[in-house]
Amino acid sequence: MGNRLSYLMRRLAQIPFVLAIVTITIFSLIHVTPGDPIQIMLGMQTSPDAVDALRKQFYLDRPLPIQYFIWVKNAVRGNLGKSIRLNLPVTRMIAERLPVSLKLAASAMLFALLISIPAGIVSAIRRNTVVDYCFTGFSIGGLAIPNFALALLLIFFFSIKLDWFPITGIGSSAGKDVSLWGAIAPFILPAVALGAQQTAILQRLLRSSMIDVLSQDYIRTARAKGVPGWIILVIHALKNALIPVVTMVAIQFGYLIGITITIEFIFAIPGMGFTLLTAVVNRDFPVIQGFTLTIAIFFILANIVADVLYTLIDPRIRY
């Protein structure tokens, strides 16, 4: 316990350094990329006075290192600046959009778990059979198809042709359908499109992990002792086989927050990715920095959670 706590403290202490590297990298990259947000926003016919005033307002008239330190100084006080394009506080934009992305990522992960766990188990116990080959084929397909392409295919078949699910509606207060189905339905296609790759990753991971565990001596011993198959599978095998999966789930959840861009764009979901993409096109520096910082924090926290879970699930693991 003491070791775990000290490990956790060490990991938390590393966060500022990791964030410093991330923010410096992002800050440098977006400022090196050609494109002036003020010019993009104001257009060609704006007076130099207006351009200068806006530059001053966003500290863009200062040298880059000074701009960075101003941003960091404000960020540690919880002020991530204002969007150049929308003129709204970035923290407010994050507060509005992060819950939407979290819901989407949670839905995608839920879908991935619902499919990958049974598929991984079946693939492992029916190793090298037609069933296993089918699941493997689907997994490779899930990994190979880009999520935007899958999203468009899903829309075509399940929304347009079969009319089962709506295309848009997440984050909309103007929905007509107030039923339970009306609440869930808009999430299904985005969750499937976003979660397909995670499904494949987790299924493959669980399969190999299960195969490994099922070949262990203690499983053979349990079988020899006549322990019921389901007990062997669930209590002895699955519990141990899930260790790498749980870790991966935590890491992948942080990753999902960062890759929702295309899915949010296609399904018009007003989350982090939707806004981040618009910000990149418009070189809206404060939004890019603030949103990237938030995503980085989530990713780091997800990794820490994964490591902690690892020790909780498998007491043999010590740091």
Place this chain on the structure above:
Amino acid sequence: MKRRKAVEKRQSNGEKNGITRRTFIKGAAAAGGMGMILATGIPPALGTGKKDLVHGIFGGDPGNLSPVIRHDTAAGIIIRNITDNLVMPNYKTREIMPMLAEDWKNVDPLTWRIKLREGVMWHKGYGEMTAEDLVYTWQFHLDSKSWQVRTAFWPLDSFKVVGKYVAEVKLKQPFGAFPGVTMGYGGMVVSKNAHQEIGNEAFKTNPVGNGPFEFVSLKANEVVLKKNKQYWQKGLPHLEELIFRSIPDSHVRLQALQKGELDFISHPDAKDVKKVRKDPSLAYQSTPGWTWDYQLFNQLKDFPYQNKLVREAISYAIDREAIRDEIYYGEATVTDNQIPYGYLGHRKNLLRYPKNGDLEKAKELMAKAGCKGYEVEVICSDKDWLRRELELVAAMVSQIGIKYKIRNMDIGSFNNLWLNRKFEQLLEDITIVAPDPDATVWWFLHSKGSCTAGYNDPGMDRMLDGARAESDPKKREGLYHKIVDQELVDNPMIFHVNANYVRLHKKGLEGFESAPQEYIELFHTARWTS
């Protein structure tokens, strides 16, 4: 041993010690449903019935809805339904028509007097609109150095209230485009009381207007408006609720319309329109837009196109109809005219160059210029249709010996090169916003204009300044004809097409009039008849 075999048999049958496959699926579905509920929450109920309209608007988050802070086109569409303008163009007669400004007079060359309409009420109980609001708004633009200072308010010297509904404006120099540019482009007024009480920042997400619809809420990519029951145009609007939902992808917008999730969309992908027009549930409106696709030559660079005969040859080499059909699938209007349909000064779309080009004439002009061909880098933003258009144009001009080296880039990088004149030649599309020909020519042809690239003709400058100073619309019209004729000879820019603005909506919606202005989509007269 027997027990183990039995277990294995059950496993091979998909059973896991009493847990059948069906039970497992049921359990998973139940868990999934619960998870979804926990993850999503349930949206609140809103109105039903066909008294509302959901508009799938292009672009990202609308964000700022203040008329006095720079907003993008998508937000402009929303703002125009919340706040009426002082004037509106009549696209057919090409006249500037009264709206909130009932009358305006050029008292002397440097003085304009504006009489506001009486009885126009601000939303949310902020009282009646008066001249004080107008003066406050324009003064706010000047004080805050807003983006419109250089475009709409640059000629203003001073302004004052001379009556409850009358304001007087003094100019620094005569400006005939005052009704179209200053009152047209800069003609959205804010309530002094509301703006001061709410605050400039908060006003962006809580605007108070005087238009047909009142602001209700802005939630990320969705804006909800409701009917203004005190609207000055009696009996209007017909709709009770107007909802704008940003959907950036044009295909998804169209599919959501076809599926019934939306009632109205604009900017569908041109290649989809032909097929969609056969859909009996949808209605289609297409209007030549106040937009150009054009080539711009950077005359600060040393290239053979410094010779205007070469530029003329390029214009003759362009098959504009092929661009319209191949790139826009017919949803564009061929043009060589810098002044689009609906503007004062517009005559017809093609004034000098044949719609299919004239290759022989182009070659003849190249020979006359003594130019055997050259290679030039042409930049273009990453808009899909422009990339394809540039490839097509490159093939056309290659027939007269000119090789275009195409360089596509994202819009941020493109703007950086364009605005800093760090290019040799470019192809771009642009939307013109102010409803006056001054806006379509002065900035692009005058040596002091911000959108030129080295074109400097004193004669053209004189004509542009003369037309700008003239306030008689008939005289102005003649002057703009001469300007355009000169442009067609000099060709500092070569125009290909005006892309049409296509609007699609469900059948049964009547009273919506499609405008050539991108940000004008007014729903005050729209109603559902079925």
